[in-house]
Amino acid sequence: MKCVWCHNPESMSIKKQLSFNHSKCQSCGECAKVCPKGVHSFVEDKHEVKFDDCDACGLCVEACIHRALKIYGQEMEVEQVYNEVAKDKIYFDKSGGGLTLSGGEALKQFEFSLALAKKCKENSIHVCVETNGASKPEHYQAIAPYVDLFLFDYKATGDKLHKELTGMPRRLVDAI
Structure with a gap:
């Protein structure tokens, strides 16, 4: 997108x-x-x-x-990111917060996002994915068991306007 x-x-x-x-x-x-x-x-x-x-x-x-x-930007391994997130686990436990995978499209790096979400869920850290809906439907299905909350960034109503503003047809987002 x-x-x-x-x-x-x-x-x-x-x-x-x-x-x-x-x-x-x-x-x-x-x-x-x-x-x-x-x-x-x-x-x-x-x-x-x-x-x-x-x-x-x-x-x-x-x-x-x-x-x-x-x-x-910097290259990091899943374990490195998890270790940064885990530093705030006490706060997350008290506040109900956790990890938010975000970006333009958080699932653009799907394998990384999936591995990090799994690691966080294994350690009882709440996982949220902020998405623009532009990833493959099978990516959402695969990561869903490890996500507590999806936040969809709604772009536009109607296929024509959506394509004009985002460069992709809305029907792909609707497929999710």
Whole structure:
């Protein structure tokens, strides 16, 4: 799903991503000096970034003393994520909270989401999946036994409008 207006644009890619804060940049050019991909350029003192060419190596982030650049995302194993979640188990037990798998589409990384949901349920941690409904129906069926709550992000009524706004027909979401 590629919505016209996405409230989670950072989740469209599962890869690490470079972020650039224009207001912090002083156009010093240090990032351009260290970038092996030539992602950074300066035109009339305006810093331009070719995000599509960036491999998120982080060299420019390290070189930027003004903290205008940041890498978002990191690769983690299920056990690593679970260990972070489990740190709050006492709070979850008292509050009724737990893990929320979210994103643009939480099930975009289905095998990971399923394994994490199973691990949390085995350890009595409440599991919620926030979804836009764009995953395969069999994914929802497989993960459902390990999920306490599904939150569906309702996009639009009617197949034509839904396709116009999201790039996919509503009937696929309705199939769930």
